[in-house]
Amino acid sequence: MSPVPVTGQQFGAYRLDDILGRGGMGVVYRAEHLHLSRTVALKVLAPELSRDADFRGRFLRESRMAAALDHPSVVTVYDAGEVDGSLYLAMRLVPGEDLAAVLRRKGTLGFDEALALLGQVGDALDAAHVAGLVHRDVKPGNILVEGNRAFLTDFGLTKPTQADMTAMTATGVFLGTPDYAAPEQISGSRLDGRADVYALGGVLHECLTGSRPFPRNAQVAVLYAQLHEPPPRPSELRPELPPALDGVIGCALAKAPSQRYATCAELLGAARSALEERPTAPRHVVVEAPPTAATAAIPATPPPAAAPPAAPPPATPPPAAPDYRRVKRGRSRAPLIAGAIAALFVVAAVALFALGGGDDSSEPPSSTRPARVTGDPIPVGKRPFGVAVTGGRLWVANNSSGTLSRMALDGSGRKDGRVGKQPFGLATTDDAVWVVRTASDSVLRVDTQRGQSTTAGVGDAPFFAAADGDSVYVSSDDGTVTVVDAASGKARGEPIQAGGSLRGIAAENGTVWVADRANDVVKRIRDGKVDKTIPVGDNPVEVAIGGGAVWVANKGSDSVSRVDPDTGEVATTKVGGEPFGVAYGEGHVWVTSGADDKVWRLDPGTGRRSGRVVKLPGQPTGVTVADGSVWVTANDAGTVTRIDPGSS
Ligand SMILES: Nc1ncnc2c1ncn2[C@@H]1O[C@H](COP(=O)(O)OP(=O)(O)O)[C@@H](O)[C@H]1O
Numbered sequence: 001m002s003p004v005p006v007t008g009q010q011f012g013a014y015r016l017d018d019i020l021g022r023g024g025m026g027v028v029y030r031a032e033h034l035h036l037s038r039t040v041a042l043k044v045l046a047p048e049l050s051r052d053a054d055f056r057g058r059f060l061r062e063s064r065m066a067a068a069l070d071h072p073s074v075v076t077v078y079d080a081g082e083v084d085g086s087l088y089l090a091m092r093l094v095p096g097e098d099l100a101a102v103l104r105r106k107g108t109l110g111f112d113e114a115l116a117l118l119g120q121v122g123d124a125l126d127a128a129h130v131a132g133l134v135h136r137d138v139k140p141g142n143i144l145v146e147g148n149r150a151f152l153t154d155f156g157l158t159k160p161t162q163a164d165m166t167a168m169t170a171t172g173v174f175l176g177t178p179d180y181a182a183p184e185q186i187s188g189s190r191l192d193g194r195a196d197v198y199a200l201g202g203v204l205h206e207c208l209t210g211s212r213p214f215p216r217n218a219q220v221a222v223l224y225a226q227l228h229e230p231p232p233r234p235s236e237l238r239p240e241l242p243p244a245l246d247g248v249i250g251c252a253l254a255k256a257p258s259q260r261y262a263t264c265a266e267l268l269g270a271a272r273s274a275l276e277e278r279p280t281a282p283r284h285v286v287v288e289a290p291p292t293a294a295t296a297a298i299p300a301t302p303p304p305a306a307a308p309p310a311a312p313p314p315a316t317p318p319p320a321a322p323d324y325r326r327v328k329r330g331r332s333r334a335p336l337i338a339g340a341i342a343a344l345f346v347v348a349a350v351a352l353f354a355l356g357g358g359d360d361s362s363e364p365p366s367s368t369r370p371a372r373v374t375g376d377p378i379p380v381g382k383r384p385f386g387v388a389v390t391g392g393r394l395w396v397a398n399n400s401s402g403t404l405s406r407m408a409l410d411g412s413g414r415k416d417g418r419v420g421k422q423p424f425g426l427a428t429t430d431d432a433v434w435v436v437r438t439a440s441d442s443v444l445r446v447d448t449q450r451g452q453s454t455t456a457g458v459g460d461a462p463f464f465a466a467a468d469g470d471s472v473y474v475s476s477d478d479g480t481v482t483v484v485d486a487a488s489g490k491a492r493g494e495p496i497q498a499g500g501s502l503r504g505i506a507a508e509n510g511t512v513w514v515a516d517r518a519n520d521v522v523k524r525i526r527d528g529k530v531d532k533t534i535p536v537g538d539n540p541v542e543v544a545i546g547g548g549a550v551w552v553a554n555k556g557s558d559s560v561s562r563v564d565p566d567t568g569e570v571a572t573t574k575v576g577g578e579p580f581g582v583a584y585g586e587g588h589v590w591v592t593s594g595a596d597d598k599v600w601r602l603d604p605g606t607g608r609r610s611g612r613v614v615k616l617p618g619q620p621t622g623v624t625v626a627d628g629s630v631w632v633t634a635n636d637a638g639t640v641t642r643i644d645p646g647s648s
Pocket residue numbers: 020021022023024025026027028041043075091092093094095097098141142144153154176
């Protein structure tokens with residue numbers, strides 16, 4: 001069952017038309033008030049929060065205060081209340097994007113644009129402070145941009161307390177971001193308007209540099225930095241920024257409120273003076289937005305098999321691989337500090353890149369190497385999806401041919417074995433390749449040394465499998481995850497009931513993450529139960545683990561979600577059209593976007609694109625990282641292509 005109302009449904013006096021976004025406290029819909037015929041943005045809070053009586057009281061009280069705020073740069077609140085136990089807030093729908101999306105698209109803002117937008121936000125904040133209200137959650141995601149106008153949302157909205165959070169995290173809702181939170185807010189001290197000055201300073205820093213004030217991999221590292229580390233120096237990140245700006249950010253982000261600007265107007269006035277003393281050289285170069293072409297439809301998520309499960313035809317597995325050897329797996333998780341340093345380095349590289357007038361097509365700095373295709377595409381069967389490397393061989397599941405191709409890494413000596421209808425995902429264990437067979441509701445274990453095979457029945461319409469230790473997890477469209485014993489190839493115990501329509505799955509150290517495309521969430525499974533459910537993008541198809549995060553490719557929203565496995569915090573990066581495959585290895589995250597024929601390299605620390613996008617014709621789909629290379633199946637072309645991962 002869906003944890004939140006779905007679109008198309010009536011909710012109190014409203015009809016829910018579309019999802020505008022998801023946040024730390026719930027889902028925001030485009031909705032229509034049925035009697036007034038007014039289109040609104042309707043925020044429906046997570047059921048876990050709505051159930052909490054204390055929280056409910058505070059929410060309704062504080063939304064009254066927010067509704068009383070009447071400022072041209074504050075999103076007007078129309079209505080707040082409760083429907084069937086779910087709290088909601090109706091507000092003016094601001095057409096456009098939030099500032100977080102603008103920054104993802106553009107990298108940074110020009111000085112004038114940044115000052116003009118944040119000037120409006122600062123005005124609204126100063127007016128609220130005079131009225132005794134503190135926003136407490138100023139961040140790019142709460143600044144909605146419509147043309148050259150900015151609107152602050154979530155004003156004065158109550159933030160869950162620690163007690164609420166404990167209840168929430170226990171049931172899988174995640175915390176908001178500490179990226180802009182003032183030290184006194186983190187330590188739970190009394191707040192006044194200067195906490196918002198601090199946050200606005202952080203947002204200004206990000207608008208000008210493209211970097212959060214304290215870019216760290218883990219939330220606890222961000223919290224620590226907010227409390228103890230010196231404020232960032234924008235001119236060090238982007239040498240074209242005047243050093244005078246360092247002083248302005250330093251003052252806005254001072255640890256003690258008494259050391260900060262007293263008002264937002266003071267902060268923005270100081271920033272304007274600093275920026276106007278800027279040198280005459282070109283100062284602002286927009287980093288080109290990743291292309292998001294919406295092109296040809298791609299049948300990358302085949303519908304579940306309509307036919308009743310047929311008995312799988314006897315498999316003829318490929319013969320033994322005599323030159324079997326252990327293949328080096330992807331790099332293990334980098335230590336936290338190394339990750340943080342890597343993230344800083346990437347920011348510096350982006351700054352250099354922009355200084356050189358760079359965009360997507362220019363040469364990156366010499367310290368980095370873009371990923372690139374090596375060699376010719378290797379022909380395989382029809383509509384290949386899963387790709388794996390094990391036993392020193394390359395294996396590909398050809399969905400339309402009903403075969404498993406096995407060949408040397410250079411594509412030579414290819415042999416195809418029949419494996420039954422609709423083989424889809426592949427997984428590997430030490431001495432086996434696992435083929436998920438959608439049409440026959442089963443997984444086939446193929447011994448890479450002896451060529452023998454075993455079959456285990458799984459749920460209805462399985463697509464993907466993940467191996468971890470002595471288990472292989474197979475996810476099915478019927479919401480089950482079947483655990484198969486890696487050695488015997490037989491199902492172990494009853495399937496796990498995860499619910500929804502399951503697609504991609506990944507597992508590490510006994511923790512399993514699985515995408516549920518029916519509910520647009522990723523679920524964490526531990527000890528045989530779903531213990532966390534995290535909203536991601538639309539139609540999540542594949543999942544990978546690596547670089548300190550869980551990665552989800554959202555085919556319907558052309559994005560990748562970076563999920564912090566500890567906090568559940570989600571960062572979203574736009575990639576190309578209809579991303580399907582995601583894998584981690586060689587220090588990067590790899591994403592295929594089949595609708596525009598691209599392969600994306602993302603930085604695991606930030607989730608953002610790292611270096612040039614690789615063009616790969618023929619609808620790139622499945623991806624794996626092995627033997628120092630990235631391997632991609634092209635579904636339309638019927639090929640596998642090897643990519644040199646480069647470096648960043
Ligand atoms: N009034 C609005 N008009 C249009 N879009 C909105 C509005 N309010 C929120 N959104 C969209 O919904 C997303 C989620 O909002 P929200 O739940 O407040 O997230 P968060 O918890 O991160 O602040 C926002 O980033 C924005 O894109």
